[in-house]
Amino acid sequence: MTYIKPKFRHPDLPKNAVGYSKSDYEGVISTLCAGCGHDSISGSIVQACYEMSIEPHRVAKLSGIGCSSKTPNYFLNNSHGFNSVHGRMPSVATGANMANRDLIYLGVSGDGDTASIGMGQFVHAIRRNLNMLYIVMNNGCYGLTKGQDSATADAGSVSKSGSVNPFEGIDLVGMALELGATFVARSFSGDKTQLVPLIKAALSHKGFALIDVLSPCVTFNNNAGSTKSYDYVRDHIEALAEIGYVPEKEEITISYDSGSSVDVELHDGSSVQLHKLADGWDPRDRQAAMRRLQQAKAEGEILTGLVYVDPESKDLHEIIKSDTRPLNSLNEEDLCPGSGVLALLNDEFR
Structure with a gap:
């Protein structure tokens, strides 16, 4: 069996504004379980980038370890990519972003990679307002190690083995709001109509954009009693809004x-x-978003859609006033300006 897609494509496939067909944004054939929500998310990423006419070479996709972190192999095959060690993707994204702000940074992670071993990395990427889209493929379990509960599994949720989770789950959306994230959303892998415009808006946002995507694990966490199964999510979703994304060049007529x-x-x-x-909901009001999130949790609802956005966000480069040029374009004169400049710098701290 091969996992490589054939290169032949029909010559009359429709092209976007930069001359690419949708197939140019795909990757290799997925090796995830049939029906895995992660594959639907990959498809939404492909659709969003195609519709936005993003040139694939302008994207840097990064991931850690886990089922979710395999997915960058399944989309944007012609983009830059880096698969880091477990939980360390935000550090790699930060270093790459500091070196070259001109790329579009897309980080993909899972609930274990983010909410357990990678929690310390995740929170600092938020508080620094790193300019990236951070997608969490959240299934509430460790799919690669036979389905143990992850840190996002809800208290009282029943695993496939029949054990009941005694611990409170970590709400990544609520945590992101508390830490000052400037774009916060939640969606469902099976709701492409909502997820695609959310991805497009997040890619256009300047600053840290989190999309927590509930993505049921069909093998280990799709049973009765699981609060992250397909049936439970569909029965408890409450959308905040119907979402549309309007590019800069398109006139708003609706x-x-x-x-x-x-x-x-x-x-x-x-x-x-x-x-x-x-x-009474305004996505630009952080406090209102936090109250609405708590209300949904108390009522057993899963709130989806754009929860919060700060249109005036300043990213890390603006905050620290970094050089606008990629680091690899700086020459010796830029990097070693001489003893006079060093003396002036030292005087500032005396």
Whole structure:
């Protein structure tokens, strides 16, 4: 059996604005379990990048260890990629971003890779407002090691083996809001209509963008009693809004009745259109988002959609006023400006 897709494609496949067909954004054939939600997320990433006309060589995709971290092999085959050690993807993303701000950084992780061994890395990427999209493929279990509960498994959730989880689960969306993330969303792997525009908006956002995607594990966590099974998620989802993404070049022609919609303009001129389904909710109000999240948890609901966004976000480069040029373009004169400059620098700290 081969895992390499044939290179032949129909010559009349539709092309996007930069001349690529959708197949140019794909990767090799997935080796994940049939029906795995992670493959649906990969498909959404492919669709979003194709529709945004992103040139694949402008993307750097990064991951850690786990089923989720295998997925960069299944999308954007012509992009830069780095598969780091377990839980350390945010550090690699930070170093790469500091070296070259011109690339688009897409990090893919899992609930174990993020909420357990990688927690310390995750929180610092948020607080620094690193300019990247961080997708968590969240299934509440360790799929590579036979389905033990992960740190995001809900208290009372029943595993495939029949054991009940006695510990409170870590809510990555709530944690991201507390830590000051400037774009926070949650979605479901089976809801491509919602997930694709969320990915497009997150890629356009300047700063740290988290999308926590509930992605049921069909092998180890899709049983009755699991709060991250397909049936449970479908039965308990509550969407905050119907989501649309409008590129900068496209004229906004859609409107809703007064008080029922929000149009959030992002830094690059693109915008997110939200037809609100939840009363009294504004995605630009962090405190309101946190209250709504707590309310949903108390009522046993799974809140999805764009939870919070800061349209005025400043990323790490702006915060520390770093050089705008990639590090590999700096010459000796830039890196070693002489003893006079060093003396002036030392004087500032005296």
